[in-house]
Every structure is written in C-alpha cells, then in structure tokens.
Amino acid sequence: MTTTSDLAGLLRAWRDRLQPAAVGFPAGRRRTRGLRREEVALLAGLSVDYLVRLEQGRAERPSAQVVASLARVLQLSDPERDQLYAAAGLAAPSSGLVPTHIPGSVQRLLARLPDVAIGVYTATWTLLVANDAWSALLGPAVPGRNLVAQAFTGTGVRVLREPEDELRFQRALVSDLRRASIRYPDDRGVDELVAHLTRASATFATLWAEATIVEHRSEPKTFDHPVVGPLTLDCDVFTAAGTDLRVVAYTAVPGSEDASRFDLLRTLGTTQAEGWPSTDEAVHDVARPGSVEEENAGG
Structure with missing residues (x-):
C-alpha cells in the first residue's frame, strides 16, 4: 500500500x-x-x-x-x-516492453560533451533525448521521432551516400527492428511500427520479408546541410552497458574544415537549421498514449 x-x-x-x-x-x-x-x-x-x-x-x-x-x-x-x-x-514497465529509461551516466554524457552531437535511441530507433549540438546539426530533437520511419518515408535529414551504402544502412535498421520485435514481444508499438512501414514503404516490406541480418558499423557521414553545405562527421553507435539503448555520437576531425563548420552550427543553434525536419512534422510515434502537455492541462 x-x-x-x-x-x-x-x-x-x-x-x-x-x-x-x-x-x-x-x-x-x-x-x-x-x-x-x-x-x-x-x-x-x-x-x-x-x-x-x-x-x-x-x-x-x-x-x-x-x-x-x-x-x-x-x-x-x-x-x-x-x-x-x-x-x-x-x-x-514490463521486461516485455522496449526499455525507455535512460541511466544517469548516459544523461551526464549528454550534459558534459557539448562539442559532440549525441542522441539516445530505444531498441526500435525511437529518439528519447538529444543534446543541443544534435539539434543544431539535425534539427529540433523531437522525442518519439523514429529513425526507421524517417529513413523509409523520406522525412529524415539528407545524407549523401552511394546506393549500395544506403541499402546496407536500410538493411541494418530493419535488422534492428526485427531484433526488437523478437526481444520485446509484448510491446504493441513495435508491431504497429512494422505494420505502418510495411504499408508506407515497398522497400521496407521487401527488406522485412528478406530477413537479412546486417550489423551497423562506425563510418563517416556526409550531410547536405541547409546552412553550411556538405558536412562530413564521424558517426559512432554505442550501446549503453546494461541497457538496450543506442547512443549515437557525431564528431568532427579536429582542425578540419568540417570541424569549423560544425562549430559554426553549434554557435548558430537550432533555429538556423531551416530545411531539417521540424517539430510539427508528421512522424509515426511508437505507442505514445498521451503527452506531458495533456497531463499539465488536466492537472
């Protein structure tokens, strides 16, 4: 009691x-x-x-x-x-649901590394939180925005890749989503996301049916940024120990032209990144029953 x-x-x-x-x-x-x-x-x-x-x-x-x-x-x-x-x-929260709890150690990482763009995702690649550098680089960090949905519906940021690299990236995302669906069988949000993408994207439906397992790898990414133009950053994906959270970090080679452009973006802030996905963009949410704003209005 x-x-x-x-x-x-x-x-x-x-x-x-x-x-x-x-x-x-x-x-x-x-x-x-x-x-x-x-x-x-x-x-x-x-x-x-x-x-x-x-x-x-x-x-x-x-x-x-x-x-x-x-x-x-x-x-x-x-x-x-x-x-x-x-x-x-x-x-x-049940162990059969996709974990969304962020350990304090990961939150301190976001707060203490302002020069690194850091975003924290669930096992289904749903964004939980990101720091200011991330928002300056990729647009407003909207919790609940799903990277897999963005990748297969064309609503994400534009990354310059060769076609074979793009296909490998898509296969890796589908592999992660399938792994999550098996690991968390009680989470209806995973099934809803798969059903949504199967209807919305023929490419996703094909890759889901293939069931090819592909792992992510750390590699540079070149963004076609609306403010500073082409911007190449190293992208590393980590798993927080004891969790199923994914921590994505973007860094620039010190002293490079990309580092100068990245510094400029962080100085300008989120409002300058016009052309990136906005906060009011329609994004598929994963089983998010109500908003904190609704709680405020009611209480």
Whole structure:
C-alpha cells in the first residue's frame, strides 16, 4: 500500500541529491541542495505548479508518462524507477516492453560533451533525448521521432551516400527492428511500427520479408546541410552497458574544415537549421498514449 506522501517524499529526496552539473546547469549560489523545482519541471516538460502539488502530496495519481519523465530527469537507477512507479500506484514497465529509461551516466554524457552531437535511441530507433549540438546539426530533437520511419518515408535529414551504402544502412535498421520485435514481444508499438512501414514503404516490406541480418558499423557521414553545405562527421553507435539503448555520437576531425563548420552550427543553434525536419512534422510515434502537455492541462 502506497500513499501520495510516499511519492512526494521520494521526489523531494531525489531532487535534492541531483547536482546541477549532472544535467548541464551551472551550480552558482543556491539555497537548495540539488535542483530547483523550476529546473526539474523544465526538463520533465511539466508545469511548476503541477510538480509542486506532486511534491506536496496534493496531486492526483500521475500518468505513466509523467512518472517516466521524472525518473529520467532525476537520473534514477532501475530499482529506484520501479519504486517511483510503485509510489505512484503504477506497475513498473514490463521486461516485455522496449526499455525507455535512460541511466544517469548516459544523461551526464549528454550534459558534459557539448562539442559532440549525441542522441539516445530505444531498441526500435525511437529518439528519447538529444543534446543541443544534435539539434543544431539535425534539427529540433523531437522525442518519439523514429529513425526507421524517417529513413523509409523520406522525412529524415539528407545524407549523401552511394546506393549500395544506403541499402546496407536500410538493411541494418530493419535488422534492428526485427531484433526488437523478437526481444520485446509484448510491446504493441513495435508491431504497429512494422505494420505502418510495411504499408508506407515497398522497400521496407521487401527488406522485412528478406530477413537479412546486417550489423551497423562506425563510418563517416556526409550531410547536405541547409546552412553550411556538405558536412562530413564521424558517426559512432554505442550501446549503453546494461541497457538496450543506442547512443549515437557525431564528431568532427579536429582542425578540419568540417570541424569549423560544425562549430559554426553549434554557435548558430537550432533555429538556423531551416530545411531539417521540424517539430510539427508528421512522424509515426511508437505507442505514445498521451503527452506531458495533456497531463499539465488536466492537472
């Protein structure tokens, strides 16, 4: 049996212990030991008033999406995340579902490497979070945007590849999606994504039927960028230890012309990257039942 006071106490305790530097905020002079409520609310996509009511035990039971967002922002371990779900009166995510929890170590990586464009994806290549350098390079980082859907519906950024390299990249994405469908049989979102792409793309349908297994490899990518023109960066894909998350990192060779162009993009920021996919672009979401904004409106 749990109460709203359990949830309130956990939220306050975990907010107090999280240091500003861990999320990329300057420490400065602070009255609080950890993050301010305003900072947690901003990172979680919640209103400050709603977070105050949660921490004071005055709010109704939060949605699973709100709890997931708070667990991510507070950089909880898996057992802590499960405890937060229980305190909110919710079942913790099943092992049969695609994991979306981002370990604190990965979040610190995003905050502390501003010169590297970093994006974190689920096993189905659904974007969870990215840093500012990523948004400057690839356009606004919209959580829920799916890389496989972008690749097969022509809504992603333009990468200059030879036809055989493009086919290998597509096969690798399809291989990853098939692996996820086998590993997480209870996740309806995976089946929905496969069905959506089978209808939307004849190429995807063909590659899915072939069932050819192809692994990703680290290699340079050349973007046809709308601001700085052709831009070649090294692309490396890592798997966070103990998770099924994919961390994608773009870096430039130091002292190169591409490094200068990349520096310029980071200086200009996201708003200058016109021509990249926008935040209001129609993107296939993977089983996302409601938005945090809806929670704000309701609570």
